[in-house]
Amino acid sequence: MTRERWRRGEASVPRAFTATLSHPSAVGVPKRRARGVPGAMANTVLLLLVLYVAIYGLRYVVLGQWAWIPMLAASFEMRPRAISLHALGGSVALISGWLQLRPLLRRRWPRVHRGVGWLYVAASLIGGGAGIWLAAHSLGGWVTHVGFGLLGVGAVGASLTTAVLAVRGDQAGHRRWAIRSYALWLSAVTLRLELPLLFAAFGREMGYALVSWMCWAPNVAVAEWLLRRRVRPG
Ligand code: HEM
Numbered sequence: 010m011t012r013e014r015w016r017r018g019e020a021s022v023p024r025a026f027t028a029t030l031s032h033p034s035a036v037g038v039p040k041r042r043a044r045g046v047p048g049a050m051a052n053t054v055l056l057l058l059v060l061y062v063a064i065y066g067l068r069y070v071v072l073g074q075w076a077w078i079p080m081l082a083a084s085f086e087m088r089p090r091a092i093s094l095h096a097l098g099g100s101v102a103l104i105s106g107w108l109q110l111r112p113l114l115r116r117r118w119p120r121v122h123r124g125v126g127w128l129y130v131a132a133s134l135i136g137g138g139a140g141i142w143l144a145a146h147s148l149g150g151w152v153t154h155v156g157f158g159l160l161g162v163g164a165v166g167a168s169l170t171t172a173v174l175a176v177r178g179d180q181a182g183h184r185r186w187a188i189r190s191y192a193l194w195l196s197a198v199t200l201r202l203e204l205p206l207l208f209a210a211f212g213r214e215m216g217y218a219l220v221s222w223m224c225w226a227p228n229v230a231v232a233e234w235l236l237r238r239r240v241r242p243g
Contacts, residue, residue, distance in 0.1 A: 056107060058198045063103045066197070069096035080213075084146055091142045098136020099197055102168075105129040106191040126175065133168035133190070137161050149218045156221030163225070164193040185236055192232035193225055200224035 068076040070093055077085045077092070085092045105128050108114060115122045144157035167190035174183040200220055207216035207223070 058202075059103050059107050059195075062197050062201060063100040065201075066096040066100035066103075069093060070100075081148060084143075084148065088143065088146065091139045095136050095139035095143055098132045098134070098139060099194070100136075101132035102129055102136050102164075102194050103197065105132060106194055109187065110191060123175075126172065130168050130172045133165060133194070137165035137168070140164070147221065149214070149221065152218040153221040156218075156225075160193060160196055160221075160225045163229075164190065164196075167193055188236060189229070189232050192228040195228050196225040199228055 073093070074082070074085070074089070105125050108125050109122065109129055114125070138161075141158055141161035144154055144161055147153040147157050167186055171183055171186040171190050174186055203223055204216065204220055207219050210216070211219060
């Protein structure tokens with residue numbers, strides 16, 4: 010019943026949902042976002058990084074093989090569709106995920122939040138599915154196959170869980186898994202920040218093997234820390 014009304018766009022679930030977002034006693038729901046100058050600066054830096062990586066990924070869709078980096082071109086030549094779908098899905102997931110975490114969008118335009126949410130889930134399935142496919146052929150052998158593979162499975166699984174919890178009306182669970190899911194997608198940003206440092210410190214081979222795990226493990230740790238820090242009883 011609730012699920013049916015939610016699907017029809019009637020107010021009950023979204024209103025309850027948006028109310029809990031600012032209700033400090035809701036268990037499992039973040040109390041208040043960081044505000045003021047530091048919060049705004051952090052959001053702006055995150056947005057710029059997300060836009061940079063998303064535009065970088067969309068170049069792969071628009072330019073095709075002209076955008077491929079030489080180090081991975083031979084692999085992408087064998088799987089051109091996988092890398093295009095991956096870059097498209099990943100870029101859309103990054104941008105739509107950033108929008109989904111805006112409190113203003115959730116509170117004022119819950120229908121837009123739902124629409125963008127489905128876009129995010131579709132992009133996650135396409136980009137993450139293609140990412141798993143690429144992981145099985147990634148440069149670096151079994152270490153990167155497993156590292157990138159776990160990331161892909163985690164991102165797809167967390168995004169699906171986020172959607173299922175929203176449909177069931179479990180707002181607190183939905184928010185927790187949305188944060189986990191987006192933390193995994195932000196691995197594309199972490200990877201591009203870490204890669205030059207890891208290459209410089211450990212060389213290309215070891216650096217690439219390390220980044221296939223280190224692009225997502227710290228993101229998961231930070232997401233879990235944020236969730237635990239913000240969940241306070243009563
Ligand atoms: C679930 C998260 C992700 C997984 C599992 C994943 C996995 C991979 C894998 C396995 C490769 C190929 C590496 C190789 O052959 O050695 C790759 C490359 C690539 N991925 Fe992702 N990725 C993820 C997120 C993203 C996101 C969010 C974007 C957004 C733009 C993205 C864009 C790219 C691009 C453009 C490449 C080509 C290599 C480059 O130029 O850096 N990926 N990814």
